[in-house]
Amino acid sequence: MNQVGVKTILFHGPSGCGKDTQVEFLVDDYGFLNIGTGDMIRKLFEEGDKDAIEAMGYTSQGKFVPNEIIYNKMFPKWLDRFDSSKSWALVSVVREVGQIGFLDALLEEKGRKLDLFIHFTLSTETAVERVSVRKYCPSCGMTFHPKFKPESVEGICDKCGTELIQRDDDKPEKIKERLREYNRTIKPILKEYQKRGILIEVDASPSIQDIHKEIIKILGL
């Protein structure tokens, strides 16, 4: 069980739904810790962790990293770095239905349980509109958007000063293809969390501020 007032929330949604921005608000204003597997692989890889090196071998080929590597080897040691007395925002850590059981077991081991799964939904049109103008930092992984999250100096990463690029992944055809695949794989996951009564779907098309207000209301903050 979670301690009183401490939350464990899973956030997920297709590329371009703005989940990272929403989670950043929770980190800045409400002391949440942002926990994601992308960061985990990148940071552990930099530290020379052998499991992360193995995982990077898969991601560099555009393949899913096997659950055993992510959930049994890397995630337990990664979670040890996060203050367990704080609220946790887990971001996109369940990407296919087979990972649900792994996450359940892992949270239980850490003395927590999932309070809510907040899922952001996005139409194809909105996804293309948002994602196709996005810029990405090849060095630290930060994403910028001219409307929602512009960089301070055009074309340069705010965080690390690296020149920003557009990813091939962010071209319209790729976005549509990815969203179709996303919607297919997310269905059984949504079904499972709905069955548990902890699924909340949030329409990601309103403004960042409006979505933020809705999330604050949902979380009772």
Ligand SMILES: [Zn+2]
């Ligand atoms: Zn950067």
